[in-house]
Amino acid sequence: DEQKDYANEIGGVQYGTVTDLLSFVNFLSNMQTSALQHLSKEMGVLLSKKDMAIRKGRYQVSMDVLLFPWKLTYKNPGSGLVPKGSFGKVHLAQDTMTRKRMACKLIPIENFKAADVEFQARFRHENIAELYGAMFWDHNVHLFMEAGEGGSVLEKVDSCGPMREFEIIWVAKQVLRGLEYLHSHNVIHHDIKPSNIVLMSDKAVLVDFGLTVQMTEDIYIPRDLRGTEMYMSPELVLCRGHNTKTDIYSLGTTIIHMQTGSPPWVRRYPRTAYPSYLYIIHKQAPPLEDIAADCSVAMRSFLERALERNPTLRSSACQLLKDEAINPPREDQ
Numbered sequence: 001d002e003q004k005d006y007a008n009e010i011g012g013v014q015y016g017t018v019t020d021l022l023s024f025v026n027f028l029s030n031m032q033t034s035a036l037q038h039l040s041k042e043m044g045v046l047l048s049k050k051d052m053a054i055r056k057g058r059y060q061v062s063m064d065v066l067l068f069p070w071k072l073t074y075k076n077p078g079s080g081l082v083p084k085g086s087f088g089k090v091h092l093a094q095d096t097m098t099r100k101r102m103a104c105k106l107i108p109i110e111n112f113k114a115a116d117v118e119f120q121a122r123f124r125h126e127n128i129a130e131l132y133g134a135m136f137w138d139h140n141v142h143l144f145m146e147a148g149e150g151g152s153v154l155e156k157v158d159s160c161g162p163m164r165e166f167e168i169i170w171v172a173k174q175v176l177r178g179l180e181y182l183h184s185h186n187v188i189h190h191d192i193k194p195s196n197i198v199l200m201s202d203k204a205v206l207v208d209f210g211l212t213v214q215m216t217e218d219i220y221i222p223r224d225l226r227g228t229e230m231y232m233s234p235e236l237v238l239c240r241g242h243n244t245k246t247d248i249y250s251l252g253t254t255i256i257h258m259q260t261g262s263p264p265w266v267r268r269y270p271r272t273a274y275p276s277y278l279y280i281i282h283k284q285a286p287p288l289e290d291i292a293a294d295c296s297v298a299m300r301s302f303l304e305r306a307l308e309r310n311p312t313l314r315s316s317a318c319q320l321l322k323d324e325a326i327n328p329p330r331e332d333q
């Protein structure tokens with residue numbers, strides 16, 4: 001019962017710091033779901049005074065903030081909701097006072113873990129979707145974040161087909177900047193793939209930090225398999241320890257998906273015949289055969305470096321940012 005009192009005591013939504021937000025989400029993930037059943041009002045911590053207007057301690061859904069099923073930018077049928085992230089449905093949100101448009105991910109409280117928020121709150125970079133606040137209401141944790149209104153790279157490829165090389169270079173550069181930042185803090189994203197890269201008018205950002213971990217030293221011994229099979233590196237599949245280089249391999253497979261419209265392997269090993277690709281990833285050489293036929297020489301050698309089987313020999317984000325493939329000489333120079 002003291003949890004209920006505490007919940008009502010801290011009830012209400014308030015502005016706070018990242019530290020306040022982290023202690024709030026830890027408090028949430030330690031609460032019995034029962035204690036949260038009868039809360040009379042929403043509670044949470046918002047980081048951004050200029051974007052989100054709390055009124056009389058309230059930030060009510062459908063009053064102070066409206067949630068919309070996302071108008072899918074590329075008219076693909078879909079349920080109107082953004083494909084499920086690691087555990088949540090992503091809506092478009094708009095603050096009714098400031099008109100600020102945000103993404104709002106709803107995570108059922110029973111699936112919520114503080115890690116979902118920790119990394120996005122602690123690590124801020126222009127190529128990582130900014131976290132604006134966290135709020136609990138009606139059985140769901142609402143995570144308010146920077147919105148990629150252009151949708152994800154997966155929606156773009158599924159709707160408009162393979163991307164041209166200059167578009168791929170633009171996306172790869174932004175992802176590498178985000179990865180360089182995360183990797184410099186020994187943080188592994190673990191789920192780099194087209195649906196976790198979202199587009200704005202002037203940049204691309206990484207989303208979904210539900211599988212993210214921070215390495216204590218320069219190796220991470222996994223307890224479970226994290227990520228999405230098609231984009232997994234051989235060392236990750238082996239489960240004998242890996243490091244940040246696994247994200248670089250996943251970027252390589254993501255580039256293959258952007259330039260061909262399909263993840264690696266599936267054209268040569270149809271999903272109908274192969275329920276799992278883990279064995280193929282383990283046994284086969286990296287999927288260089290799946291690189292687009294019209295891929296430039298520079299991009300091909302970039303991919304050879306990103307898909308290098310041996311993570312020690314594989315290029316880092318820092319090295320790849322200097323690669324000529326993503327710094328093409330300007331035609332007019």
Ligand SMILES: Nc1nnc(-c2c[nH]c3ncc(-c4c[nH]c5ccccc45)cc23)o1
Nearest residue numbers: 082085103145146147148151152198207208
């Ligand atoms: N799993 C996850 N965790 N955080 C996010 C997220 C934060 N900001 C966002 N902005 C846009 C989209 C998005 C994904 N597919 C889309 C298709 C159409 C329109 C928008 C989108 C997703 C996000 O996603």
